[in-house]
Amino acid sequence: MAEIKLDSLTKTYGPTQVLYHVHADIEDGEFVVIVGPSGCGKSTLLRMIAGLESITTGEVSIGDKVVNGLEPADRDIAMVFQNYALYPHMSVRQNMAYGLKIRKQPKAEIERRVQEAADILEIGQYLDRKPRQLSGGQRQRVAMGRAIVRDPQVFLFDEPLSNLDAKLRVQMRLEIRKLQKRLGVTSIFVTHDQVEAMTLGDRLMVLNAGYVEQFGTPIELYDRPATIFVAGFIGSPAMNFLPATAANGTVTLGNGVSLPGADGVSGPVTFGIRPEHLVPDDTGPIRVCVQLFEALGANTLLHGVLEGTETAVVVSLPGHVTLEPGETRSFSAPPAAQHLFDSDSGARIEP
């Protein structure tokens, strides 16, 4: 068990820079999720921590040790890969024992630890099968098992759930979370799925185009997104963004409707509000023309445009609501749920 320090990590491939000065202090036993769209550098970052990718500048330390110059084998980490990367010619037992065998553990000890890991993951009856004889979920467990038998300081997960079907993914997500809490091993998990990120992580690092947009707890990211990117990335359906102008303590939307707020700011801003925070209110200032709606059972999603503009707006209404395309609904936006972002830099403007 160990804390991980990332100090000003950068990565360049030739002239292309893929990571810019990533800083993070990850505490012992913490579960950190790195989340971002494809190509944002999240897998590269993880692979740099694992030692599979060279570090251009900056430092990675695990425990109190700088590991920049160490081989992956010497970093005391275990990694779960997206495609599981099980050795196809070995049985499940051999797959799990491989790392221990190389570290020259006594036979009885290997057997005990494999059995223990198999019990935790409930794969005891598959120990003598080959990976190809297992289903996706079982392979996933074996890959986890191979990581935990080694009893490493750090677990690294590289999108391990993305090859599973939706139901299994939710189940495995919970199991990974439980397992991590039980073993108390510092873990870093890479995903592009924001729901996965929100449910798994003690803290989330949102990466975009090589920059860390925000690093904080899921609720911090949801309640106070630091940038427009984080605001749009965290939460489903995504936050509504309306172009607006701030002046003299009011925010004026594109169709001329003014809302109170934005003290001390003037000029063009982006007004953000989450679909679930728009409150139906017949006298509310935000009027939305309905285009279509999706009844999801627990809630109804209204897709429309802000009256008088072409700006798309999504509203999440609780329960069953029947809407007519073409009708106009009014909503109010509680001040606490409003977000303002600088139109140029995308940075959050604190009220």
Add this chain to the structure above:
Amino acid sequence: MLKRVHFPPSLLPYLLVAPQVIITVVFFIWPASQAVYQSFLVEDAFGLSTEFVWFENFTYLWNSRQYLDTFGRTIYFSAAVAFLSMSFALILAGFADRVIRGSTIYRTLLIWPYAVAPVLAGALWLFMFNPTLGIIPFMLDNVGYDWNHYLNGNQAMCLVIIAAAWKQVAYNFLFYLAAMQSIPKSIIEAAAIDGAGPFRRFATVIFPLISPTTFFLLVVNAVYAFFETFGIIHAVTQGGPANATTTLVYKVYNDGFIGLDLGGSAAQSVILMILVIAMTVVQFRFIEKRVQY
């Protein structure tokens, strides 16, 4: 009910397959059947009289010490060529797999030997190893080793093995490299994280995973060494000294065209034909079934 499609009887399909059938008959079936027929005949050296003798040619071969020696020598030669060229190709491919910069140049250069004609390959090695002119005997002489493959049968065998293996390295290299590159990179990375160094990874992960390729190459190389090394042997040693490098195929040529024993030579060809058929069966039977994951 399944409906069967009926076409009106027509000449066209027969015409379309005719070229292939004609080629097969003229170039494969006819010569093969001629060889089988010849193997039952004994002919005098001038071709003036022939006699039908059934299996006498075969029983003669079976009892011929020389033929059995040649058989053993060919197996030794094939095994040595296959082992040498495959192990060397495996090492080269193992390194090429790790090369990142300039890998195309490296690969292209390694493939070149395959484009060299067997006789030319033989001539190259002949010049290098020529006891009076060659650079290698000169260097060996400096360290006190006397090289003369015109007199020393073992040295002659060594030389044809090296020449034949060199030619085949490129081919084996290509297959090994392709096999190695088809192994998912993450498996190798997983082994690295599990603590296996490069050699250990090679021995415990890469080599077992490319075993289907190894098996395939084993058959291909054996066939190559058996049947396609005539040019090299002919250029380098002509089967000598004292038959030390005469393989089965070389003996077919030697007995038939130099010794003018057409019947005996044909009988040897038939035996080789049976061997090829057997090897092909082995190849098809096992290659797709065994050592697969």
